[in-house]
Amino acid sequence: MGSEERIRLVCRECKESYPLERITICDQCLAPLDVEYELGSLTIAKTSYESRVKSIWRYSELLPILDRRHCVELGVGLTPLVRASNLGDSIGSSKLYLKNDTLNPTLSFKDRPAEVAVSKALEFGDRVVSCVSTGNLAAAVAAHAAKAKLEAYVLAPFDIEPEKISQILAYGAEVISVSGTYDDANRLATLASYELGWNIVNVTSRPYYVEGSKTIAFELCEQFGWNPPDNVIIPVASGALLRAIHRGFEQFRDLDLIDSVPRLFGAQAEGCSPIAAAFKEGVSTLRPVEAPKTIAKSIAIGDPADGRYVLETVRQTSGSVEAVSDSEILAAIVELGRSEGVFVEPAGGVAVAAARKLIHKGIIPKDDTTVCCITGNGLKTPELILHEPSLTRPATISPDLGALKELLKGRSPLLHA
Ligand SMILES: Cc1ncc(COP(=O)(O)O)c(C=O)c1O
Numbered sequence: 323m324g325s326e327e328r329i330r331l332v333c334r335e336c337k338e339s340y341p342l343e344r345i346t347i348c349d350q351c352l353a354p355l356d357v358e359y360e361l362g363s364l365t366i367a368k369t370s371y372e373s374r375v376k377s378i379w380r381y382s383e384l385l386p387i388l389d390r391r392h393c394v395e396l397g398v399g400l401t402p403l404v405r406a407s408n409l410g411d412s413i414g415s416s417k418l419y420l421k422n423d424t425l426n427p428t429l430s431f432k433d434r435p436a437e438v439a440v441s442k443a444l445e446f447g448d449r450v451v452s453c454v455s456t457g458n459l460a461a462a463v464a465a466h467a468a469k470a471k472l473e474a475y476v477l478a479p480f481d482i483e484p485e486k487i488s489q490i491l492a493y494g495a496e497v498i499s500v501s502g503t504y505d506d507a508n509r510l511a512t513l514a515s516y517e518l519g520w521n522i523v524n525v526t527s528r529p530y531y532v533e534g535s536k537t538i539a540f541e542l543c544e545q546f547g548w549n550p551p552d553n554v555i556i557p558v559a560s561g562a563l564l565r566a567i568h569r570g571f572e573q574f575r576d577l578d579l580i581d582s583v584p585r586l587f588g589a590q591a592e593g594c595s596p597i598a599a600a601f602k603e604g605v606s607t608l609r610p611v612e613a614p615k616t617i618a619k620s621i622a623i624g625d626p627a628d629g630r631y632v633l634e635t636v637r638q639t640s641g642s643v644e645a646v647s648d649s650e651i652l653a654a655i656v657e658l659g660r661s662e663g664v665f666v667e668p669a670g671g672v673a674v675a676a677a678r679k680l681i682h683k684g685i686i687p688k689d690d691t692t693v694c695c696i697t698g699n700g701l702k703t704p705e706l707i708l709h710e711p712s713l714t715r716p717a718t719i720s721p722d723l724g725a726l727k728e729l730l731k732g733r734s735p736l737l738h739a
């Protein structure tokens with residue numbers, strides 16, 4: 323069976339099926355479409371992965387690009403899975419791991435969906451790509467567009483971090499700063515797609531775009547020797563990442579590569595936590611947050627496109643959605659840096675702070691295997707760390723030993739011969 327017959331778009335609700343075209347919602351019921359693969363016709367041997375390419379394209383049978391020549395490659399994926407024993411000791415988990423996606427080419431997990439979306443844009447014959455973004459997706463799309471020789475335009479809320487803007491500009495994309503929230507920029511993006519025909523990768527190519535993110539689940543299966551972890555904690559904004567990770571585990575289970583799907587936990591910042599609030603209230607309808615207020619700007623989406631489906635997924639896997647405060651996020655960033663040598667942006671702090679809470683409350687048993695998805699690098703938000711009062715600020719001294727001894731007075735005995 324060729325890829326074209328094996329891969330379809332299928333309505334998430336009524337299951338109507340469509341060819342792989344640029345459509346995102348079902349004609350019949352207006353629900354979102356997902357890419358579905360005819361798994362019955364597919365046999366994958368675990369050993370085949372030993373000799374495959376070392377990037378997300380090792381999973382090409384389960385990605386929606388029909389012609390390999392369209393794949394744009396920046397070396398995305400196969401990020402380290404590290405045992406976090408020091409952090410685990412501190413938060414009370416005996417088997418804690420970090421999936422360190424800060425080490426992707428543009429320093430966040432967004433390289434995964436962007437690499438698939440820009441490849442799909444090439445397959446559709448586009449010459450321009452765009453996205454609406456809180457910063458990380460924009461950098462990832464811009465870098466991939468540069469490699470693919472496409473023009474790139476980014477719609478972003480006006481208050482994203484300056485480091486993220488520098489990064490996007492360095493890849494040659496144009497940033498259009500929207501005076502409003504992410505949701506305002508998202509509404510404008512949808513209008514631009516209708517009126518100007520733009521390919522906004524996370525709007526008009528959303529079914530394809532999200533496929534890249536499920537490679538995190540595939541990698542975890544491989545990295546744990548085909549014995550998936552008990553729990554995975556995931557920072558949530560629109561909800562696309564959490565849903566994609568779930569689909570990844572389900573697809574590997576349906577292919578008999580693993581036996582079970584982990585419990586999935588969403589993590590949000592209190593200042594923008596519509597999904598955590600709905601989970602707590604036990605309802606399935608979200609109340610959008612009009613004015614998000616948190617240091618975790620990359621996940622500040624008040625009206626998450628996949629919010630309802632995140633609730634469904636965490637309930638189905640016996641997980642939950644936790645909210646954590648800005649001070650807990652900042653403390654987690656510092657703790658992760660000091661205990662494990664990993665510097666993260668606030669979204670990473672959100673996952674770690676949520677892990678601490680879930681273990682403390684006994685929702686996650688201490689001896690379970692638990693993975694925190696660390697999705698963005700601290701170098702994208704370096705300013706924040708300077709607001710943490712427990713850190714020693716750099717002191718400037720004259721270049722002589724007397725000044726150094728003076729500075730070290732009363733400090734650790736290890737500093738003195
Ligand atoms: C660093 C980081 N982590 C997690 C997320 C959440 O992604 P999603 O919108 O797929 O829920 C984002 C989204 O922008 C992000 O930038």
Ligand SMILES: [Zn+2]
Pocket residue numbers: 333334335336337338348349350351352353
């Ligand atoms: Zn439908």
